[in-house]
Amino acid sequence: VRVSIVGGGLIGASWAALFASTGGHDVAAWDPSKEAREAFGEKAAKAGAQLLELGARHAGSIRVCDRLEEALEGAAWVQENAPERLDLKLQLYAQMETAVPADAILASSTSSLTWSQLAPGLREPQRLVIAHPFNPPHLVPLVELFAPDGDTLKRAVAFFEGVGCVPVCLKKEATGHIGNRLASALWREAVNIVAEGIGSVEDVDRVLMHGPGLRWAVVGTHMGYHLGGGEGGIEHYLRHLGPSQERRWASLGNPKLTPEVCELLARGVREEAAGRSIEELEAMRDAQLIDILRTRQS
């Protein structure tokens, strides 16, 4: 299948690698920035090499185009990964719609905008689907989907299953979809814990990585509490420990990102990074993600 990548930054390059290496699709990418177009090949190749480690067999192709229209020509699937600005995306959609084939689907990677906010950018909004990944999309299988049109949604599920993703369809649109709403709820309290001096930035991350985060990779939060109820399952858990959850909810904080709190967070993360560069930290993250994915495959 011909696939277009529009916006070739962090997310666009990673999607391109997945679509080509795992999906076997022919990818044509465009980015208005010359620098981004030049960096794109190397970023996608690095992600593609990681997918080979995970056993990707298909050999799709990736090419970078100088013009948007060229990248859209003949595309059945268009994945938009432009900056997170509503005005920019709406303007881009109007430009794209004149160049895409009549039955092409337009998928947006947007993290925080909703289908209803983006749809006015198109004359034929039924072709639009929210398809939100988690960074890095080529290694984290989740994709969150939302589209009112049943046929578009069905095609989106099939497309993402075909590239090895795990699609989850939202029943109703919501700012931040599901994953980032959960992540934001958790991070709000993580910031509060640092601001209140309950634990350091590193303490919070260690708690997550070695405790709840490890468990969440195997059983989600609801199933975790089902098991927390022992033989009696979730019903017993709710009777036994439900009131303690409500007391905890009442004690959670609602921090503000004041300059002081931002400085605390930045200093804490610098300490936790202990001189490691972003590139080194990404390499460590990716190597461990690949190990986990391999274990899940076996």
Ligand SMILES: NC(=O)c1ccc[n+]([C@@H]2O[C@H](COP(=O)([O-])OP(=O)(O)OC[C@H]3O[C@@H](n4cnc5c(N)ncnc54)[C@H](O)[C@@H]3O)[C@@H](O)[C@H]2O)c1
């Ligand atoms: N970074 C994340 O963790 C993450 C995760 C999931 C989804 N997203 C979403 O993916 C999208 C892209 O985010 P990113 O992190 O890759 O950003 P990025 O800044 O790395 O990349 C954005 C790219 O878009 C290009 N661009 C600028 N103007 C454009 C235009 N008019 N048309 C097309 N491209 C244009 C830029 O040159 C840049 O290369 C956003 O909607 C974001 O919400 C990001």
